[in-house]
Amino acid sequence: MKLFKSIHNFNYEWSLVSAANWQKYPNENCPHVQHVDVLNRFVDPETGTLTTERIITVDQKVPSLLRRILGADTTQYVHETSTIDPKTKTLSMKSKNLTLSNLLTIEETIEYTEHPEDPQQTQFTQQAAISAGSLVSRWSGIVEELSLKRFKDNAAVGREGFCKVLERFVVMAEAQHKPVSSTTDTTS
Amino acid sequence: MSSSVGAHCTELKQKYDTCFNKWYSEKFLKGDTTPECEDLFKDYRACVMITLKEKGIDKLLAESRKETQFPSASSGDEEAGPNSA
Numbered sequence: 107m108k109l110f111k112s113i114h115n116f117n118y119e120w121s122l123v124s125a126a127n128w129q130k131y132p133n134e135n136c137p138h139v140q141h142v143d144v145l146n147r148f149v150d151p152e153t154g155t156l157t158t159e160r161i162i163t164v165d166q167k168v169p170s171l172l173r174r175i176l177g178a179d180t181t182q183y184v185h186e187t188s189t190i191d192p193k194t195k196t197l198s199m200k201s202k203n204l205t206l207s208n209l210l211t212i213e214e215t216i217e218y219t220e221h222p223e224d225p226q227q228t229q230f231t232q233q234a235a236i237s238a239g240s241l242v243s244r245w246s247g248i249v250e251e252l253s254l255k256r257f258k259d260n261a262a263v264g265r266e267g268f269c270k271v272l273e274r275f276v277v278m279a280e281a282q283h284k285p286v287s288s289t290t291d292t293t294s
Numbered sequence: 295m296s297s298s299v300g301a302h303c304t305e306l307k308q309k310y311d312t313c314f315n316k317w318y319s320e321k322f323l324k325g326d327t328t329p330e331c332e333d334l335f336k337d338y339r340a341c342v343m344i345t346l347k348e349k350g351i352d353k354l355l356a357e358s359r360k361e362t363q364f365p366s367a368s369s370g371d372e373e374a375g376p377n378s379a
Contacts (some may be wrong), residue, residue, distance in 0.1 A: 112334075128314070132295075140299075147314075151327070156318075161299065161342075161351070185362070200362070203357060204358055
């Protein structure tokens, strides 16, 4: 099994980051994410938390070595559940691949929380556990190594892509709240 | 806005997403957790579930749900069950 962990700070407050999270895709840095669908969503009336279940469709090129084992289909599906607690300012997400699990299992946990020292920032913690499946147990080392590299690459473009989404979000939010200024020339 | 795995579900999805995003920022984050957009969600989800079934993903999803034990009132597998969220 290979493990991955990274911590990153976004220079935006948590509410904005949690809202932008729902509009992360599409973004030009992550062309491999094809579709995102919500399967379930509900608010717990006692705790006030929002739980969401989603399925994410990904089109990822598979190294030709692995493609010979798997076949040519590059469309994969990921199952994600998330919980948002607006009182503690926590967004937690867990996801796991639905397809290719006889080759590989990637379990990812993500958390967005208000930065403990700066409420204007959001801390992003991403962890993953990558294990080769039964089909390739003899080559588990290389399968996990290749997958970890791919995961790190995707994590990096994911962060860059989300940064751009956040920038656009701020611009849109400001545009909505800006008072309309008259551009007409008042001189006769 | 992202598209749906079912191309013909995308329009329903984007109507729902627009409603949800507005609710999330203007109500939920400000402490009003009364659910909205339920009718839009029902139509959109029904379309997606048909697509997942056609693609054979529904069985994989059911297996994965057993592990994640999604605590929803409706698993989405039932036919036209009331959405009590």
